[in-house]
Amino acid sequence: MEINGVKIQDTFAEGFGIKVSRLIITAATKHLAKIAATEATGFATSVIGCPAEAGIDQYIPPTESPDGRPGYAIMICHMAKKALGEQIMDRIGQCVLTAPTAAAFNALESEESFPTGKQLKFFGDGFETEKDVNGKKMHVIPIMSGDFLVEDEMGWKDGVAGGNFFIMGDSQMTSIVAAEAAVDAIHAIPGVITPFSGGMVASGSKTGSKYSFMSASTNEKECVTLKDQVETELPENVFGNMEIVIDGVDEESVKAAMKAGIEAACQVPGVIEIGAGNYGGSLGPYQIHLQELF
Amino acid sequence: MEINGVKIQDTFAEGFGIKVSRLIITAATKHLAKIAATEATGFATSVIGCPAEAGIDQYIPPTESPDGRPGYAIMICHMAKKALGEQIMDRIGQCVLTAPTAAAFNALESEESFPTGKQLKFFGDGFETEKDVNGKKMHVIPIMSGDFLVEDEMGWKDGVAGGNFFIMGDSQMTSIVAAEAAVDAIHAIPGVITPFSGGMVASGSKTGSKYSFMSASTNEKECVTLKDQVETELPENVFGNMEIVIDGVDEESVKAAMKAGIEAACQVPGVIEIGAGNYGGSLGPYQIHLQELF
Amino acid sequence: MEINGVKIQDTFAEGFGIKVSRLIITAATKHLAKIAATEATGFATSVIGCPAEAGIDQYIPPTESPDGRPGYAIMICHMAKKALGEQIMDRIGQCVLTAPTAAAFNALESEESFPTGKQLKFFGDGFETEKDVNGKKMHVIPIMSGDFLVEDEMGWKDGVAGGNFFIMGDSQMTSIVAAEAAVDAIHAIPGVITPFSGGMVASGSKTGSKYSFMSASTNEKECVTLKDQVETELPENVFGNMEIVIDGVDEESVKAAMKAGIEAACQVPGVIEIGAGNYGGSLGPYQIHLQELF
Amino acid sequence: MEINGVKIQDTFAEGFGIKVSRLIITAATKHLAKIAATEATGFATSVIGCPAEAGIDQYIPPTESPDGRPGYAIMICHMAKKALGEQIMDRIGQCVLTAPTAAAFNALESEESFPTGKQLKFFGDGFETEKDVNGKKMHVIPIMSGDFLVEDEMGWKDGVAGGNFFIMGDSQMTSIVAAEAAVDAIHAIPGVITPFSGGMVASGSKTGSKYSFMSASTNEKECVTLKDQVETELPENVFGNMEIVIDGVDEESVKAAMKAGIEAACQVPGVIEIGAGNYGGSLGPYQIHLQELF
Structure with missing residues (x-):
């Protein structure tokens, strides 16, 4: 799609x-x-x-x-x-x-x-x-x-947290500008916030770490500067990656925000793929499939 | 002065x-x-x-x-x-x-x-x-x-908290605009912040209250809308009152900020008096006299 | 009213x-x-x-x-x-x-x-x-x-220029803050602009001047700092005066903007009267009566 | 260099x-x-x-x-x-x-x-x-x-116009963000302005055109979306290109601004080359060589 x-x-x-x-x-x-x-x-x-x-x-x-x-x-x-x-x-x-x-x-x-x-x-x-x-x-x-x-x-x-999507671009700055566009669009949807600085997350994490005292750590497979060092999950032509995280008053609001944000991000030249973060469905009761939003 | x-x-x-x-x-x-x-x-x-x-x-x-x-x-x-x-x-x-x-x-x-x-x-x-x-x-x-x-x-x-001054004006809006000007000036002084929203405090408090469960409450003698109800400390022609609170890396920075802020506030038409808040010298080790700043 | x-x-x-x-x-x-x-x-x-x-x-x-x-x-x-x-x-x-x-x-x-x-x-x-x-x-x-x-x-x-109203307040700053509130409200009305700096006019003028080479000059009767020198048109308790000027795509838009702007200005403490500027009906084909807006 | x-x-x-x-x-x-x-x-x-x-x-x-x-x-x-x-x-x-x-x-x-x-x-x-x-x-x-x-x-x-440099990046957004950083830096240099919208020029031009009635037209050799259609002057890995144009009170100010702007632009990940615009020295009396700024 x-x-x-x-x-x-x-x-x-x-x-x-x-x-x-x-x-x-x-x-x-x-x-x-x-x-x-x-x-x-x-x-x-x-x-x-x-x-x-x-x-x-x-x-x-x-x-x-x-x-x-x-x-x-x-x-x-x-x-x-x-x-x-x-x-x-x-x-x-x-x-x-x-x-x-x-x-x-x-x-x-x-x-x-x-x-x-x-x-x-x-x-x-x-x-x-x-x-x-x-x-x-x-x-x-x-x-x-x-x-x-x-x-x-x-x-x-009772609302819904953790609505999210990833904006993968041809450069770091492409993903940042597209994330800003996504946040601009999400502000038009009532009942949702993007709580991180500027509405975007620069640092996705994974659970666990090689350090026993850390319960979470950087998700190296999503890191643009580690593409050559690890088994990356990033497409070959992707060099920028920003996440939008959304909290909403209900699932419908979060879906509407994800839809508006993704559509806006896709208008920025250089955006290549839109992904999303999940734990295989094991953690949260809400599964919002990207392709079903459109 | x-x-x-x-x-x-x-x-x-x-x-x-x-x-x-x-x-x-x-x-x-x-x-x-x-x-x-x-x-x-x-x-x-x-x-x-x-x-x-x-x-x-x-x-x-x-x-x-x-x-x-x-x-x-x-x-x-x-x-x-x-x-x-x-x-x-x-x-x-x-x-x-x-x-x-x-x-x-x-x-x-x-x-x-x-x-x-x-x-x-x-x-x-x-x-x-x-x-x-x-x-x-x-x-x-x-x-x-x-x-x-x-x-x-x-x-x-170890720094200094609680540097402050009051901007009393001929209207509520005069004091707010003058407080904004004061905050603009204070930003030119390194080593200080004005931690409240917009750099100004709209709600000075006194210790204690008629309610036994409250350790602090509104300082009615400084409230512009209570002038007719209480024994006010506000001059007769004052109808606006905003406080600037300053934290600094040292006393000299706080003094410089108070000086710059007061001078800027005094440029706004309608500002009438500049005051300051203290506890009679009983609480804090720093006493910054307004008139000695100039 | x-x-x-x-x-x-x-x-x-x-x-x-x-x-x-x-x-x-x-x-x-x-x-x-x-x-x-x-x-x-x-x-x-x-x-x-x-x-x-x-x-x-x-x-x-x-x-x-x-x-x-x-x-x-x-x-x-x-x-x-x-x-x-x-x-x-x-x-x-x-x-x-x-x-x-x-x-x-x-x-x-x-x-x-x-x-x-x-x-x-x-x-x-x-x-x-x-x-x-x-x-x-x-x-x-x-x-x-x-x-x-x-x-x-x-x-x-063909649109309409010269929609306007005056915000008279108890101080210069009251009128400025109220004018800012009015402009905020007018931005919610499609089809209108407030073309002056910040959406407000600080300097109303009259036609003519004592200087023969000037076709327009300051309207001294509306000037807050000349109240004691001239036959002022300002109420006694008014010490601030700002004008909002509106251009719109049609008369209805201008009326809606005036209504929204006036209502917002009236929420600011210290605003005393709302007026409007006209030339006795001799100059422009549109006459928008303030009291008929509500 | x-x-x-x-x-x-x-x-x-x-x-x-x-x-x-x-x-x-x-x-x-x-x-x-x-x-x-x-x-x-x-x-x-x-x-x-x-x-x-x-x-x-x-x-x-x-x-x-x-x-x-x-x-x-x-x-x-x-x-x-x-x-x-x-x-x-x-x-x-x-x-x-x-x-x-x-x-x-x-x-x-x-x-x-x-x-x-x-x-x-x-x-x-x-x-x-x-x-x-x-x-x-x-x-x-x-x-x-x-x-x-x-x-x-x-x-x-008498001042100096036309100070300029080009920021070439790995994407359109990289060049825009880097241009914003350059403009931020230039604001720290007194006596200069970057008169275009946001301080940057998205549309460099050449003199003349295939249309006889146009004295200037788009500089296709610098256009990122025409790289495949024309004999481009852009390096192969460059997909973004923004120009900063500077006016100053004197040549020294313009030089200082170019230096500060270029250094700031070079801090943005994805910036590849810095160029500059000239007419072979035929038009203007000031020649500011990029490499001599540092």
């Missing part, structure tokens, strides 16, 4: 469950909203070494946002419910409450939720009040620079 | 000790370097609720960077040495090693250091090598998209 | 006719598309002293763009048809053809058009070819770095 | 004279200064089809700027003195005077100058005043949103 001359491998991405919250951070301007959303979703590429997986889902213009101000939908994800609740509290409390003109809204319809606003309000020391904003129950906390508004509860649900 | 018609209060910022590392993150382009540096310094406004305090110190052009590529000097800070070492390992390992074309260099002359590169190299699973880059001992770790270079050791030293 | 406590004056914006083209500039990434679109729409705030009025209308994600790549819809406007055609040729030929990976598509359904691609193709010196891209007739011009694609014809139609 | 394994061709860039002005545009924040500087230098890639060549030279932090506010040094260039003076007047008058909080300073020591501020002040309609700002004679023009300050005279001098 080919898209725009790019071979789509007959393989699948293997995903697994993760608990997901989706919030909208608004502010006086798009510029200020992005600052708060970026800080709140930083240091969150992978739960392996970060306290959460998080990222900006998409920009919400004033005409569509809960309070008529520009905002960014963000997602915060964790394997454990308790840790997710704590991360939301810490990231909102430390990075959004403290940010100029910011407010935080729930942006997920869900059965379960965390009492984020309900607890954060106590920072108001008795000066906090309540306000209805377009049907949402908001706590108004007076802070030094004005009022911080935070929704009473923040929803969470 | 006045600067450009703005009153500089006769008060001081009270700082305390913190352990500081300073690194340079380089990449193929300024755009890519910023992406890695931003992710690596996210979720790091205050050690009260974040795993570290971190931020971008300043842009390092290719002509001045350790490997001839554009980079950003970043700082990561923590009260505890052990936690600082772990944060550097996690933030470099999760947010920089994984980022496209990024590399990580030590940027601090210090007596003590963490073995960040020395340990991270094992991710290479035996394919890692060593390389001298302009006198620096770098580990070359082959990753999927190319090679990741990380310096053998990352220095740390 | 009030919106969120902000008085909407009982006045109208006076618009006039202008000839408008709308194009989509795509590129390999959003980053590269913005670079080309920004250069192509620069030096174009007002036809009084610029060769055109131009600006970015909105971002077009890969999932919605004519070639599956990220793009920006831009608009270029001029009073004279001939001059508009030349401006499109020059701006595409000098700023888009020359830009990395860029392509230019028509984005206007119209009865009349300019033969932009039809003429630009000759740059290919005989190596140019034709290609159908999703039903669009594109010329493929080999250039140094790859192929430049440009659509055969670029449509133009 | 090689730099980091990249062949530096034994050739030279051929430059010619151009008249150059250098200004600093300051504003309340870096963000606002960039907006004004970008608009004022847009539509200015080449005097062949644009009214000027212009671009941002470099960022000037508040600590180094003429009025203590963040700014951008920009350059505006033209072959003809009269046209240059008009361009400065139009670009300052239309794009900077109209921009929020902006001011315009001369940033060139020169023997000759244009009376830009001296003439622009009349927009003040009698309300204009004069002010000394750190030794500079500024005109203060009250505008709607505050005061616009512009320096009395803007200097100009």
Whole structure:
């Protein structure tokens, strides 16, 4: 199967469950909203070494946002419910409450939720009040620079982590530029994030290592600079390789994101093949076959 | 004392000790370097609720960077040495090693250091090598998209946290714009960061609360929307109030940053007074008097 | 009439006719598309002293763009048809053809058009070819770095210039931040641009001057720093004043943009009144009454 | 000759004279200064089809700027003195005077100058005043949103246009990323601009054409997609080719920029050769030999 001359491998991405919250951070301007959303979703590429997986889902213009101000939908994800609740509290409390003109809204319809606003309000020391904003129950906390508004509860649900695909190109830079194009496209799909730096992963790993104390290590068979030293899995004409990793609110969102991202990557001259990462189906309950996306 | 018609209060910022590392993150382009540096310094406004305090110190052009590529000097800070070492390992390992074309260099002359590169190299699973880059001992770790270079050791030293000043203006937006100007100026001073979102703090706090379970709460006497409800400390004509918080590699850097930031803030029309936060000198060993900066 | 406590004056914006083209500039990434679109729409705030009025209308994600790549819809406007055609040729030929990976598509359904691609193709010196891209007739011009694609014809139609409103605030910075919020909102409305720097005008003018050689000069009655020197038209509590000027493909688009912009501006704390500029109805055929927008 | 394994061709860039002005545009924040500087230098890639060549030279932090506010040094260039003076007047008058909080300073020591501020002040309609700002004679023009300050005279001098080099890579994207790195490096050199979109030229041209009505056309021998159709000048393993074009205040600045740009480009994996464009020495008085730069 080919898209725009790019071979789509007959393989699948293997995903697994993760608990997901989706919030909208608004502010006086798009510029200020992005600052708060970026800080709140930083240091969150992978739960392996970060306290959460998080990222900006998409920009919400004033005409569509809960309070008529520009905002960014963000997602915060964790394997454990308790840790997710704590991360939301810490990231909102430390990075959004403290940010100029910011407010935080729930942006997920869900059965379960965390009492984020309900607890954060106590920072108001008795000066906090309540306000209805377009049907949402908001706590108004007076802070030094004005009022911080935070929704009473923040929803969470079972989502899907580990959606992924590989962009193999004729050079390292081709794969990077194509990965950037893929991330641009994925931002048009609501309900997904690409939590790594710039939305892309430069360092795929394998489980295990020759060093007994390492549980994971570089996947040398996918490394472009080791093609001559190892039994590579890279096609002969491939010299660039970047992975896109996707977390979503559900499998449909992850599929839509993979489809949009792959189609965009295939528009970049020099992209040769699209692959995906899996563990033979042994690890995760979700198998998203690339060729079935189109 | 006045600067450009703005009153500089006769008060001081009270700082305390913190352990500081300073690194340079380089990449193929300024755009890519910023992406890695931003992710690596996210979720790091205050050690009260974040795993570290971190931020971008300043842009390092290719002509001045350790490997001839554009980079950003970043700082990561923590009260505890052990936690600082772990944060550097996690933030470099999760947010920089994984980022496209990024590399990580030590940027601090210090007596003590963490073995960040020395340990991270094992991710290479035996394919890692060593390389001298302009006198620096770098580990070359082959990753999927190319090679990741990380310096053998990352220095740390005793620095200063809690440098601060308040920008009081004739409106909320005046204080925000002036705070942005202050942060712009502070980026010109090497060795300091303003770790909060956008470099500014919208929510100053006081210790204690009417709620017994809260150890800190909003500082109502500094809140612009509570002027009519409480015994305010804000001048009558002040309706905006933003705080700049600064961490630095030493007291001199923090002083230089406060000076540059205050001078820049005073150029914004509508700024009325500059104050500072302290605990009467009871908490921190550093007392930086505003009027002595000029 | 009030919106969120902000008085909407009982006045109208006076618009006039202008000839408008709308194009989509795509590129390999959003980053590269913005670079080309920004250069192509620069030096174009007002036809009084610029060769055109131009600006970015909105971002077009890969999932919605004519070639599956990220793009920006831009608009270029001029009073004279001939001059508009030349401006499109020059701006595409000098700023888009020359830009990395860029392509230019028509984005206007119209009865009349300019033969932009039809003429630009000759740059290919005989190596140019034709290609159908999703039903669009594109010329493929080999250039140094790859192929430049440009659509055969670029449509133009009679549009509306001079949509406007004034944002009066309690400080200069309030009006600037609110104007930025307004521009953020207007970007969500297709078919309009705000051609001035940052989308806002800091310097409203009146016709005539005490200097005989000046046909226009500062409108002192609207100047915040002249309130004490002249018979001001500004309310007593207003100390900031910014204008948003809008060009659109038709009156409905301009109205929608004014509505969205005003609503967003009214969310910024410190905004006091919204006004509009007109010449008593003597100059332009379009009268857009503020209060009728809501 | 090689730099980091990249062949530096034994050739030279051929430059010619151009008249150059250098200004600093300051504003309340870096963000606002960039907006004004970008608009004022847009539509200015080449005097062949644009009214000027212009671009941002470099960022000037508040600590180094003429009025203590963040700014951008920009350059505006033209072959003809009269046209240059008009361009400065139009670009300052239309794009900077109209921009929020902006001011315009001369940033060139020169023997000759244009009376830009001296003439622009009349927009003040009698309300204009004069002010000394750190030794500079500024005109203060009250505008709607505050005061616009512009320096009395803007200097100009004979500079050098047409500094250039070619970045040939193993793919189109390699050359683009390397060109971006080169532009990042060049921004560290004061007194130069790279006037094309994103600082790079995707479309080198030759004089003449098979079409009699075209005086210039695509340089097919440098086109990566025509390698199989024409007698190419590109090395066999080169599939990407981008040009950097530089204008400078003098030959030394252009040389320093070429050196910095080439060194940065050579750090990007996949770059193969660096070339330069000339007309055999017949056209321009400046011959800058690549290998003599190092």
